[in-house]
Amino acid sequence: MKKRIVLLTLALTAILSLTSCGGNSGNASPAEKPAASAGSETPKPADEAPKSAEAEKEVPETSVIRWNYGTSGNVLVTIAEEKGYFEEEGLTIEFVSATANADAMALLATGKTDVVSNSGTSNPLQQIASGVDLTVFGGHMVDGSMPVVAKKGTKWNGVEDLIGKKFACNPSYFAFTGAVMDLGYEDPLSAVEWVVYTNYNDALAAVVRDEVDYALQGTGQNYAVKNMDEVDIVAYQGDVMPNYSCCRLVTQTSFIEENPITVKHLMKALIRAQQYYEANKEEAITLQAENIGTSEEYVAAYMLNDNYVVNPDPLKNPVIRAWDILDKTGFLSEKAKNIDIRDHINTELYKAALDEVIAEHGDEDPEFYKDLLAFYEENNS
Template sequence: MKKKLISLTLLAAMLFSLAACSSGNAGSQNDSRSQQESDGGKSGNSDVLKVTVAAQPTSGQVFQFIAEEHGFNKEEGVEVEMAWLSNLSDAASALTAGQVDIISTYGTGGPLIQIANGQDFNSFAGYMIIGETPVYGKPETEWTSLDSFKGKKIGITRGGTPDIVLKGILYDEGYSYTYGGTTVIGDPDDPDMIEFVEYKKNTDVLQAVMKGEVDFGATATGYQIQARDLGLEVKMWPDEYWPNHSCCRMLCTNTYLEKNEEVLYRLLRSYLRAEEYMQDHMDEVVDLVVENLDLTRETAESFVLSPHMKYDTDPYTNSVRTMWEKMADYGYLTEGDIKIDDHMNSDIYKRALESLIEEYPDSQFFKDKMAQFESNNA
C-alpha cells in the first residue's frame, strides 16, 4: 500500500462527492448499527461505510496502517481514505468545510484553540497520548533541571504540543516567561525571565538552535535524526514532567458525530484491534510506517520505538480537560461560554470497547483498556 497524497485543491474538488457520501451514509449507519446490535456486536458487516481521515505525513497513522494490512477495516465494514495534510490550519479548514470527516495527528492544544475560537469540533478518541517531542540543545549547553531554562531562549512553533506542554510545565512550577514578544506570565521584573521565540516550522527551530539564535528548541515528532545531523542532542523530555499530557486526538465536528456514530464505532473497533495487534509486533509497525510514509527506517524507528511515544486510542477526556484549563490559565485561550465537555465524547469509544470485550472474552488487552478508560474518563 503506497502513500496517497491528497492536496487541498483535490480535496476541494472532492467536496461535493464527499458531502453526498456523508449525507447518504447517515441513515444507513443508523440502520446498520441496529443490525449489528441484533447480531451481538460481531464484526463482519455486509455493508461498507466510508470515512476520510486527515493526518500529518511525518508521523502517520499506525492504527490505520495495521487495520488495513490485516483486514480489520474490511471486517468491521469501514473504508478509510487518508488525506495527508501537513499542518493543523489546512486540516481544520478541511474538517470545517466537510472535505475530511476526521483529523487525527494534530495535537490537542491546537484543536482546543480552534474550539475556543468557535469551531464545533469534538474529540472522541486518541491517536497518541504522549508524542516524541524533545527539547534540543547544543552538546555544550548545560541542562540539569528546569532551572537550566532560566534567562534562556527557547524556540518553538506556536500552538504545537511541545510549545503548550512546556509552557504548562513552567507555569505549574512558577517560572516567569514571555512569549509572542509581549505576553508575560509570572513576574515581569524577573531577571531570570525565560523567552519563547516563535518559528513557523520545526526545521526552523532546529536551525535556530544550531545557529545560536536560541539556547533550546522543542519540536514535534520525527525530527531526532535531523537534529542529530545538525549536531544537536536531546536535553529534556516534557512527558517526564507532565505524564499523559495529551498529544494527538481524533476529532470530527459535532454535527458529523451526531449523524455518523456508526462509522466512528466501526472505525474505533478496527483501531482498537490494531492497537492490540501492535503490542507484540512493533518491528512490523516500523515496516508499515516506512512503506506508507516513504521515511527511512532509521527515522521511523526513532519515534515509533521511542519510550516517549505512546500510541493510544483512549479518549483521555480528563487529560484534554486539564490541558484546556491550563491553556486558559496562561493566556492561550479564552473559554467564554464554551464548555469543553460539550466538545468531547467518550461514549462511542466505550461502546466499541465493550463490544470487543464481549466478542473476545479471553483478551486481557481489552479488559485492561476498559480499566484504563474508567480511570482516564470521568
C-alpha cells in the same frame, strides 16, 4: 524581558453540515403458531428463531470515512488497514491530504474531511473556542516523542532550566507553559523567552548558531537530531508533562450525531490495531515506513522511543487540562468563557467500542485489555 512571540491565527469558515445515509431494518411479524402434532415439539415463533451473526451485526451509517493523518502517518490506521480490521467493521478509509495542521483543521471545519488525527490538541481546542462545533472522540499519539534539543554537552535538570532562557517553541504548546506554571510562575509567557520559527528545521538551526538555548522538535525530527554532532536531546515533551494528549481524533459534532455506529466501529478497529501494535512493534515499523515512503531507520528513531505512546483513548481529563492551560495563557478566544469543553468530548462511543472488543477478542490478550480499561478509567473518570 523581551518576548518574541508570533501567534498564528486561523481564518475560520462556516461549518457545512455533513450528511450520511443509513437505514434500519424492521423485524417481520411473527408467523402464526401451527397446531402441535402428537409427540412433536412445539416449534418456536419466527421472531424467536436464532438470528445469524450477520443479521445481528450493526451496519455503519456510512462506510467511507475521509481522513487526514498528516505526512507522518498514523500507525494505528496503517495496521487497521493492513490487517483488515476496517474491512471487518464495514469501513473504508479515504485519505485526504493537507500540507499543515492549519490546513487540516480548515478542511475539517468546512466539511471536506471527516476525521483529523495528527493536528495536535491545541489546534482543535482553539477552533472549538472560536465557535467551530467540533468533538474530540478519540486519540492517536498520547506522547508524540517530541525532543527538546540543546547544544552538545548541555545539562538538563528539568523544566526549571527554561526559566529566563530562549526557547524555540510556540507557547501554545501547553505542556511547557503548564509545567512552568506548576513551578509557581503565574505568567509563563514572561518567565521564558519564547522564540517562534516557521518550522522545526529553522528552530534546530537556531540552536546550532547559538541564537536560542533550547528548541522543541517534531516527532519526525528524531532521526536527524540523533545523527547530529552539534546537539543533544536533553528531554522529551512527555517528560515535562506525562500523557499531555499530543494528537486527538477530532470530527465535526454533526458527524458523530449522524454516524454513531460508524464512529463506534472505527474505534473498534483502532483498539484492535493498538493491541497488534504493542505486540508487533518491529513489524509496525516496517508497515509504517512503507506507508509513508521512508526508511525503517527513520521510523524506528521515534517509534522505538519510550516517549512514543499511541492509544485511541479520548483522554478526557488531559484534554480538559489542556483547555484550562490554553485559557489561562491567553490562547483561546474570549468565546471560550461561554463554552464547556466537556460538551465537546465524547467518551461513550470509545467505551462502547472497548467493551465490545473485549467481549469479542479479550481472550486473545487479557493483560493488554485489562491495562486498556485501567488507562480509560484513569484518564476519563
